[in-house]
Amino acid sequence: MPASGSSSGRAVWAILRKECRSEWRTRYGLNAALLFAVTSLASTSFAVGRMSDRTDVLAALLWVVLLFAALASLAHTFVRETEGHTMTLLRLVATPTSIALGKLLFNLLFLISIELVTVPLFLIFMGAPAPRWGPLLAILGLGSLALGAGATLVAAIIAQTRGRGALFAGVSFPVLLPILAAAVSGTRAQWSGAPVTAELRLLAAYAVALLAASLLLYDHLWEDA
Amino acid sequence: MSAALGDEGVTVEARALTHRYGHRAVFERLSFSFRGPGIVAVRGPNGSGKSTLLRLLAGLLRPSSGESALTAGGRTIPPRERHRWIGYAAPDLAFYPELTALENLSFAAEARGLSSPAKRGRERLRKVGLEGRENERADALSSGMAQRLRLAFALLDDPPLLLLDEPGSHLDDEGRRSLASWIGDEGSRRLVMIATNDEREGALAGQRVELGSRGVGDPA
């Protein structure tokens, strides 16, 4: 008799470890994403210079760079499965929800890794004023959670189509836009000394809504081929 | 945790199962019921839907209409959980190229919630004659070895239902001979459905599903 419900947790964990191991072995995903992030950051910094006084612009630029990095890399986890034809294997060992959660957790780790490099570099290159770390980290955390949830779901869709990077960016943009708006507003607020509770609430609510929708929708994602 | 067979009868049913690709019906209103253990051969010309039927039974495809059902111990297994009760091996089953043979199997075992995934993986590899290849990357395996790996994967948690699509493909003569005896062996322990046009494999079967160009099948 097969194992029971607790194996969903194990499936998620197994998938997460598998993703990390695959990523480590090939490593092109993380390299490309970091390169992309640093390149966009460098271009921005070069074009705009130091902007210590314009925290509104800084907030926007930071999230644009992060968004670009996310759009350039978060689809890989599903595209690799499709191109390698390994979705069959995956679907035979785990439920759609477990697959989704495993991939989501991996994408979150991925995003955080990119942010660990990009955010400090951004603050330095752009001459940003010292942030209020509590609020900034909270925004980065919740923003990344929402970003991951939305992008992973859309990536799962896109991986089954003919389209790739450009389509992923275009199709996920409306879904990710509320995150961008709230995160930029919150980042600006933490620099101007205003409270960020409204933005944090918004990001949290959106993340929860996206995760709830995911739980319902992932079952329908892989039903053919 | 392995499957406890013997007292657990597994029944595989199709009820008016129809599947279409676009407008072309691969088969229509297919109905059958098989109870394990035993061997069932799914035969038919190319394009008659043998692979499609196995994918539908495995829960990988949703049928255009009708339904398939897997019952064990009186309980119908929902499609989402079906993967826990079956072993599936088909030519399109690909493994993660950057992981070794053993890592692929351990991952599968771990995801399925099985105990001692690495030990189980090793044991299955030994069973299909791949014990020396444990630590080779999956993309370094020859097609024959990859096929054995698929069979090892199918057997991973001793499933009551084995779905094998062209299991002899890529195997040399000796491989096919041992495969035939292996299938006969398994058929006494579990329900095995093989999609094949190979005479030798087909002869092992006690029952048949014939898929023809007309798309109507009948268990023999």
Add this chain to the structure above:
Amino acid sequence: MIARGLLLLWIAGWIVAAFLWAPLVPVLGETTRVLYFHIPAAWVTVLALGWSMVHSLLYLKRRNLEHDHQAAAAAEIGLLFCVVATVSGALWAKAMWGAYWNWDPRETSIFFLLLIYAAYLALRSAIDQPERRARLAAVYSGIAFVSVPFLIFVVPRIYFSLHPDPLINPRGKVDMDPRIRVVFFALLVGFTMLFFWVQSLRVRVARVEHRRQGSVA
């Protein structure tokens, strides 16, 4: 046939009335006329989106391709009306406040709806198999359904408002001269009927296309 003719007369008649019979709103001057087209177009945009999303969900539940035809058709028509609403809104903004685009909440919301429509249709165009296309598009509809309220309500908190709120409040009371109100609601009904008519045409085309694909294959 008769219904089409009546619809044509209805809309045409009320457009004439809009220019000759209904008075102007003092603050808006001649630009008052835009509200008879802009707001009904925006309304149809939202109606079409809702129609499309409901049918997407129905497709996921029932797997009947007819629902997908409805969802796709509504999305195309919705996009069309969205463009009309956006452009008419921009023209109005230029006439009233001197700038075509200001990212005020209403403009921003209609732009986001445009993005959602475009994304949905772009996604559809990247999938060939009808069932997969229907299914994936429906899943995306589900995600968009979550995003839309956030897009509509996030925006007002972040950007300032240029919209003449006290005068035209789609949520609440319509504080207008009775004649304006009559023409407005008449055209609102007219546009809605127009949507359903074009929708039915588009769905019929979709059904025919689907059948034709079968015989060619």
